[in-house]
Amino acid sequence: MKKKLSAIGLLVGLLVLAACGKAEEADQGSSTEVLPLDVELTVTEQAEIGETVTMEAVVTYGDEKVEDADKVVFEVWEEGKKEDSIMIDAVNEKDGSYTAETTFDHDGLFHIQSHVDAKQLHSMPVKKVTIGHGASAEETHEEGHDDDHGEGHEEGHGAHEHGHTDGFALHFVNPENSTTTAGTELMTHLQIDGKPLEQADVRYEISSEVLGDKHLWVDASETVAGEYTATHTFEKAGSYVVKIHVKNDDGLHEHEEYTVEVK
Incomplete structure (x- = not known):
């Protein structure tokens, strides 16, 4: 009788260990992999004064298009004047792309940076836009020495x-x-x-x-x-x-x- 009970106990123990092993495998299989948040920023790189400049950020998480980003804004500033930048809210096109438009009222070199918050990650690629004749050589020289003090x-x-x-x-x-x-x-x-x-x-x-x-x-x-x-x-x-x-x-x-x- 004791041998029979011992055999039953051993069998129960093996079943419990097997169940734990399967549960552990299931947990490992369901672990969430952290994928990169990729933002492809496209802007009009050359435009004239008053001409519409388009901005588009295509957001992907791994191979998946992100249609519900927490926040997407475009930051725009003139070369050497980041402190005077403006923020433009993007329009969610519901296909993983986020767009906006702007215009400029004078020649110069400008920067456009998209700020994207999604999947608890942040991405912020930046592109340059030349308006009209762009920045003069004198302005570029001055900007290079603007903050040396x-x-x-x-x-x-x-x-x-x-x-x-x-x-x-x-x-x-x-x-x-x-x-x-x-x-x-x-x-x-x-x-x-x-x-x-x-x-x-x-x-x-x-x-x-x-x-x-x-x-x-x-x-x-x-x-x-x-x-x-x-x-x-x-x-x-x-x-x-x-x-x-x-x-x-x-x-x-x-x-x-x-x-x-x-x-």
């Missing part, structure tokens, strides 16, 4: 204006409703050649008239690939300049400035 002693001298590194893209998520009563999250997305720029050294330099000559430095941490965040508590209300400094071991050194309003 004001780096601060900790960062050294001679840093160049953003955009000199081919394929580099930066998107700062300007915080809304910043107050002195709570910490403000500073978040920046970085890409190089359409892929997340990882393991970069990112610092936020904060200055303002309310701080006088004082400059504050806040180190950012890479929370996910290509996303760098930090939390800072502004002690006084006012308008602040947040300059984002980006460096890495490959010699990249870029920076961009943004204005943050604190109440």
Whole structure:
């Protein structure tokens, strides 16, 4: 009788182990693979003053067209004037493409960058648009020296204006409703050649008239690939300049400035 019970117990144990093995295989088979978010940005690269410039972002996740992106906007700015950029909401064409149009009222070299949030990922390719005769040689020369000063002693001298590194893209998520009563999250997305720029050294330099000559430095941490965040508590209300400094071991050194309003 004991032998019979032992045999039954052994059989039950084997059945339980087999069931666990199948359940584990099922779990492994159902694991979600993280696929790349690809955005193909197409713009009118040459146009005249007042002529319509079309913008289209085709969004795919793996082999699947993304018809329900969380957010798609086009950022437009003139060469050397990123701080004056404008955002244009895209129209969802319901086939994986997102479109918009704009016009320009003077000659110059302009940049158009699509910002796409989908599948908990962010992509931001950029293209150039020449309007009329484009930028003059004198303007291009001045823009190349526009931001060589004001780096601060900790960062050294001679840093160049953003955009000199081919394929580099930066998107700062300007915080809304910043107050002195709570910490403000500073978040920046970085890409190089359409892929997340990882393991970069990112610092936020904060200055303002309310701080006088004082400059504050806040180190950012890479929370996910290509996303760098930090939390800072502004002690006084006012308008602040947040300059984002980006460096890495490959010699990249870029920076961009943004204005943050604190109440």
